Amino acid sequence: MIFTLVVSSQSINSAPKNTEILWDTYGIPHIYGNNTQGAFQAFGWAQMQSHGNLLLRLYGQARGRAAEYWGEEYLDSDKWVLTMGVPQRTRTWYQAQSPAFRSYLNAFVAGINAYAKKHPDLIDDEVEVVLPIRPEDVLSHLQRLLLFTFVVNQESVADMSQHQSPAASNGWAIAPKRSASGKAMLLANPHLPWGDLFLWYEAQMTAPGIDAYGATLVGIPVLAIAFNDRLGWTHTVNTHDGWDAYKLQLQNNGYLFDGKVRPFETTSFLLKIKQKNGSLREQILTVKSSVHGPVVSQKDGQVLALRVVGQNSSGVLEQWWDMAKANNLTQFQKALQRLQLPMFTVMYADREGHIMHLFNGLVPMRNQGDFAYWQGIIPGETSKTLWTKNHPYQDLPKVIDPASGWLQNANDPPWTITSPPAIKAEDYPLYMAPRGPVYFRAQSSARMLAEDDSISFEEMVAYKHSTRMELAERILDELIGTAKQQEDELTRRAAEVLVAWDRKADADSRGAVLFSFWVDNIDLDTLFKIPWNEKSPFTTPDGLADPQSAVKALADAAATVEKAYKKLDVAWGEIFRLRSGKLDLPANGGDGDRGIFRVVNFAPTGDERFQAVGGDSYVAAVEFSQPVKAMALTSYGNSSQPNSPHVSDQLPLFARQQLRPVWRTRKEIVAHLEERKVF
Structure with a gap:
């Protein structure tokens, strides 16, 4: 672990005369600004030290120039950003900032650029093309994140059945x-997913009039929680529904609106796409817009225009x-x-x-x-x-x-x-x-x-940290009772495993794997005898609509589990893992659709195991006593930079269902100091 101490004339225990960052042993930056601009500049520096490669890549994507920087795989991202008008709108947004906050944005960006200039060896060569960063890049990233990922995203537009954000909390x-x-x-x-623009960054910001602790998403210059x-x-x-897709009626090279034909507004962009040999291929992107918004889909004779809140x-x-x-x-x-x-x-x-x-x-x-x-497609021919x-x-x-x-x-x-x-x-x-x-x-x-x-x-x-499966409480007794009556020996053994199961998804829970595979074999929408009722919102749905079909699905799940893992009562943490670098730990938690409060989302790894890829990401528990009592965890650690000791250093705590104490006072921070940077 690298310990860096920047010496100054002032005592480390005294209130700072200069802006400084005190890094604790979990890589959390505690920023002390002698003025607000100083705090923002230090926060820009801190984000680069912890997530520089990711931050620059995100800002490059927000410009709509990622394909120019890194190749064809970013072309769809660029088209989405440009179609949504992000770079053009950003210029307006920057001018609309209050003079004070514009100076804070400028300071944040100055910190980013100062770090990159001071430590070019710590930044990947392929992302340095994005430098220098401009204040507008921060606002473009903000738009791409909030409006065009959370409010609406490309996947939602492509599949109208997925109208809600994929994120949860x-x-x-x-x-x-x-x-x-x-x-x-x-x-x-x-x-949130454990990567890309969804990555949380934990920090403390102290300046005249503020002493706040929390987290934000990488590239955002203020705390969001x-x-x-x-x-x-x-x-x-x-x-929340903040967007709609409108079906346009085309007529005479325009579209029909309130009985009249209106022309489309048309904007063209020159896309540059980096090729494998380093050359650039050029392509024109033409965006048509109606009174509703930009046209985002033209297929099967149907033309859809998108309207999204928040653009002002x-x-x-x-x-x-x-x-x-x-x-x-x-x-x-x-x-x-x-x-x-x-x-x-x-x-x-x-x-x-x-x-x-x-x-x-x-x-x-x-x-x-x-x-x-x-949630559906809206007629677009009328105001x-x-x-x-x-x-x-x-x-x-x-x-x-x-x-x-x-x-x-x-x-x-x-x-x-x-x-x-x-x-x-x-x-x-x-x-x-x-x-x-x-x-x-x-x-x-x-x-x-x-x-x-x-x-x-x-x-x-x-x-x-509760991993109890609420779904199991509703139907498990009936499922077990029906399964015990079957002549099939495998089904009866599956029932015995479920009888012994603690109905949780803890690492040592045996039966959770079998139950989870069973859930994957059924249709939750048709499973229940008693449907959900808004007069009993916390106790319905309940009971099995078709116990025999449910037991058949259990037999199929049991066959799959036994074939893959050689036993039915395999421990949850043996199959569901927390993997990062050299770490390979037993996981706990699972999908929220099982009724698990401690959400962890998994993806198959190709070895009959599953790896955590999202879910519980930043956690803070706070009691407003005097002084405030607080504990927190950033599941995957507070850095994504190569060779940082804080990549996944909190994952063992996550595996043990533990939070860490939050150090907020200068005395606590100095007692757990890893590095000090004075500006």
Whole structure:
């Protein structure tokens, strides 16, 4: 492990006269800015030190020039970025920043470029072509990430059945009345893929008027999930619909709209594509746009134009920054009311004991239809279906200090965030959010909170790591009973394995592999005898609609498991692994559709095993005592740079279902100091 100490005349234990970064032994940068610009510059430097190769690659993609830099495999990405108008819009966004925040962006970029100039040997040669970075690159990356990955992405447009974001999360806020300490608590638990533009970066930022700790996605210059001494928040992907695909009626080289033919607006881009011999092939991309937005699909005689919210929301970063600077709920809501953040639930708790859930987002004001209607292809020939305004803050589903004393969101609609319900669906437009169903992970989330009327900080951390399969609780007894009655010896042995199983996906759980393979063999939509009911949102669906078919699927799963692993009761962690570099550890957790709160997504590795590729990524558990009590984990470590000791150094903790203490005071940080950088 490399220890670097930059010596200055000031004591390391004293408040800094200069801007500095104190790196702790987990590679977390604790930034002390003697002014705000200094803090932003240090944060740019820190992100380069921890994720320089990734950051430059992401900014290159956000320019729409990645194919020019790195070849054909990036061509679709470039086309998407240019079709969505990202580079052109970025210039407007940069000019729209407040003078103060524009100076912060400039400082962040100055830190990036200064690091690259100082340490060119630590940056991969192939990504150096992106340098120098400009402030506009940060805003292009922000657009690509928020608007054109989370709100809508290429896969969703290609497959209209996948209208929701593929990302997920859990979030809890617990009021003093349900907290063993009498202090409000917050649980932040986003679930994202473990790589690319979804990678979390943990940091502390301290400057005049701010001392915030949390995480952001690589390349973003402010904390997106954070807490300070007085309050904190997290985000989950909400059931928000911020885009629509409109079917156009073509006529006379234009399209029909309100009885008249309108011409398309046309923009052309010169694409340069790097070839394997280093030469550049050129190609013209022509983008047609209607009044709805750019044309994104022309096939089978159907032309679709895309309309996306948030294209005027240039103040996202400053809103996040001011959320982290807030000292109370009033100040926090004042920042939220700007509605610059295009989507995401906000889950909040503070030292005064308040908790809040906000179904945040830019929700179009639509003239007709329910949520399901707007998931489909929308007729584009009339202004009656063309939304032009969004709902104001006061229209959004929100609750502060519910009677239950707890709030949860596991990507379920806002109607089921607590029990008894605090927000009534009938009080909102039918298109605001779906009426259901509530999936098993959210049911497990609500059950843990509802069943414990005095939750300690330690219990909250333990609940966070729950691998219990809610799905198994609904149908396992009936499945086992039916399986035991079968004449087939394999089916009866499978039943005995399920009898002995602890109904969890812990590393040593035996039966979880068999059950999971069985789930893969069935159709969850037709499995249940009693369907989901919004009057019983946390106890339905239930029972087996066709026990014999379910048992047949169990026999098939048992045959597969026994053939692959030579036994039916193979341990979960033997098959499901955490692999990174030289690490190969037994995993715990699994897919949320099983009702597992501790989400880990796996991909097959080719050796009859499965490797974690996403899920629990950044976790923070916070109690707003004085001083604040906090623990956290960034599952894959806080660096992706080659040869960094912080690539996957937190993965063993992840395997043991542990969080690490958060060091926030200067005394704590100095006691766990790895490196110091003074600017």
